[in-house]
Amino acid sequence: MDKKILIIEDDPIASRLVDYSLRREGYQVITASNGVTGMRRVTEEKPDLIILDVMLPGMDGFEICHRLRSNPSTTVLPILMCSAKAHEIDRNTGVKVGADDYLAKPADPSEILSRVARLLARKGLATLA
Amino acid sequence: MVVKICSEQLLRKQIKELGKDTDFLSTLLENLMGHAVVAADLDGNIIAYNEGARKIYGYTPEEIIGKHNIEIFFPGESVTGGKLRRIIHNLRKTGKVSCEEDKLRKNGKRFPARILFVLTRDKTGKTDGFIEIVEDLTERKRIEKRLWDSMSNFHKVVDDASDGIIVINRQGIVQYVNPAAELLFGRKSDAIKGKQFGFPITSGATTEVEIIRKPGDIVVAEMRIVETVWNDEFAHLTSLHDITERKAVEEKIRQIDKTKTEFLSNVSHELRTPLHSIGGFIKLLLRSQVPDKETRQEFLEIIDQESQYLGNIINSLLDMSQLESGRFEISKRPTPVRDTIADAVSIFKSLVRHKEITLKEEIPEDLPEIEADSGRLRQVIINLVGNAIKFSDPGGEVTVRAEERRGQELLIQVSDRGTGIPAESIPHLFKRFYRAEAKMVRGGAGLGLYISKQIIEAHGGHIWAESRAGKGSIFSFTLPLDGKGGETNGQEDSNYRRRPDSLKAC
Numbered sequence: 001m002d003k004k005i006l007i008i009e010d011d012p013i014a015s016r017l018v019d020y021s022l023r024r025e026g027y028q029v030i031t032a033s034n035g036v037t038g039m040r041r042v043t044e045e046k047p048d049l050i051i052l053d054v055m056l057p058g059m060d061g062f063e064i065c066h067r068l069r070s071n072p073s074t075t076v077l078p079i080l081m082c083s084a085k086a087h088e089i090d091r092n093t094g095v096k097v098g099a100d101d102y103l104a105k106p107a108d109p110s111e112i113l114s115r116v117a118r119l120l121a122r123k124g125l126a127t128l129a
Numbered sequence: 130m131v132v133k134i135c136s137e138q139l140l141r142k143q144i145k146e147l148g149k150d151t152d153f154l155s156t157l158l159e160n161l162m163g164h165a166v167v168a169a170d171l172d173g174n175i176i177a178y179n180e181g182a183r184k185i186y187g188y189t190p191e192e193i194i195g196k197h198n199i200e201i202f203f204p205g206e207s208v209t210g211g212k213l214r215r216i217i218h219n220l221r222k223t224g225k226v227s228c229e230e231d232k233l234r235k236n237g238k239r240f241p242a243r244i245l246f247v248l249t250r251d252k253t254g255k256t257d258g259f260i261e262i263v264e265d266l267t268e269r270k271r272i273e274k275r276l277w278d279s280m281s282n283f284h285k286v287v288d289d290a291s292d293g294i295i296v297i298n299r300q301g302i303v304q305y306v307n308p309a310a311e312l313l314f315g316r317k318s319d320a321i322k323g324k325q326f327g328f329p330i331t332s333g334a335t336t337e338v339e340i341i342r343k344p345g346d347i348v349v350a351e352m353r354i355v356e357t358v359w360n361d362e363f364a365h366l367t368s369l370h371d372i373t374e375r376k377a378v379e380e381k382i383r384q385i386d387k388t389k390t391e392f393l394s395n396v397s398h399e400l401r402t403p404l405h406s407i408g409g410f411i412k413l414l415l416r417s418q419v420p421d422k423e424t425r426q427e428f429l430e431i432i433d434q435e436s437q438y439l440g441n442i443i444n445s446l447l448d449m450s451q452l453e454s455g456r457f458e459i460s461k462r463p464t465p466v467r468d469t470i471a472d473a474v475s476i477f478k479s480l481v482r483h484k485e486i487t488l489k490e491e492i493p494e495d496l497p498e499i500e501a502d503s504g505r506l507r508q509v510i511i512n513l514v515g516n517a518i519k520f521s522d523p524g525g526e527v528t529v530r531a532e533e534r535r536g537q538e539l540l541i542q543v544s545d546r547g548t549g550i551p552a553e554s555i556p557h558l559f560k561r562f563y564r565a566e567a568k569m570v571r572g573g574a575g576l577g578l579y580i581s582k583q584i585i586e587a588h589g590g591h592i593w594a595e596s597r598a599g600k601g602s603i604f605s606f607t608l609p610l611d612g613k614g615g616e617t618n619g620q621e622d623s624n625y626r627r628r629p630d631s632l633k634a635c
Contacts, residue, residue: 011402013431017409024418084398106405109412 006047008038021109035059054083069098187235293369315342403435459502473510491530517545550596
């Protein structure tokens, strides 16, 4: 299992924790600390899933998500959106811009792992069908 | 019939003797019970006197009839001054005189009266006397005065009312404007009266209206309209209560409330994030999920760093709570500033290495000692250097420099080559809860610079910021060399117990 996961998160410590937890599960992990780098990594690395923070300097998570969904090559790329603003409005916006799942921050690594596994499995099914 | 009293019988008898028209007189006497009716001959000698007259004047008929002239019912000056004579003269010429005069009761008291004099004639048609019918106006005058007083009281109340009062007729035309309404509209009554009232008229409802006196000069008023009668016609009575100030205060309170809510939300986020990281890494370590020794070391360092970060936020909150309650104090001792700066800067050694930032110190060897609270000073420097590092990109440079200026003060500056601060943010930097980059991770609680400012000012110094977009920022502060100004050694000097300026004006 060497699925590639991109973490777009500006807090290096939060990013490190998720990064380590995912690697332990055998995922390949790449990180980006802002939207511009994140978008570039998507093109270069073609990840299987993105863990996307909402609050980012410059381009925020909603915009990144919207852009990815507007691009034919990333329309179905699984996106797990995370935000410290655990408000319903953020969840709704997240869903509206096309995120597959939404998680309130700070989230437990175990929770992130299970969501990631579920999203990847769903994608697998979709590809089969 | 009650009127049939002895005086009347006496009157009838006498009238009969005089050969007068008894029917007419009896009718007069019976129907004018509330009036004093007196019949007299042409010289004014009284020949008849009714019950009403007894009540009004206080004399019994026996005391009067055939014994007195009508002069007895008039005040002295009316008689001596010839007023009464003139009235009788007039009466004989015209046959009828009506007037208002003061009259006199038996007890000597005067009273206002309406009088009607009518000439009487005998059967041959010859003038033989007159009848005087008197209405006592005392009660009416009293009521009129009371009415007048209450009217003028009413006018006074309306004139002095702090609320604007406007009367509008059915057609929506302004009929009356009180002085308070003139003030509200910024126009004289004459400029409003007769004009259409500009606001929708809804009886019974309280509405909020904005009165634009002139562009930019807007008064907010609470308007209440009730139905009334004005000059016998249906009208609307509008009262306008100026709530401009209340609105402004409400807005201010709303702002403060919003700031506090945002602050709480920021702070809880700022506390939760590091706490969560600490928990996450500790769990990995506890479950022996980090076999690599170097990674274990890395995680322990992260935990250490995060708990320090948490500690800093909590210390800021404690400082804040002291500032808010006016218990924030500094205690000054001779302080080698050079050492304090070096000590503060040293804690960033590993962080700058990690972020690949160069941290420079330009502190003269001979920097003098000053009276200061070294712990608080250290706190300010840590805050400024920490910010400079936070806003610097890898490869950046942060410099701490100090100099003695004009033998009067120390100038300490922390500069970076980071992204700089937008010009519009600079005036707000030292305010409570202000965060220039709200979206930034680890934005802090927005207290650091505010607390730094309080500390520096408590030392009698100043703190300020300069920045150029793309070039970086310089944060500077001064400390007086003589240690004067600001707080002295923990003394209870109320001048230096700092209260946040926000309590005065937010």
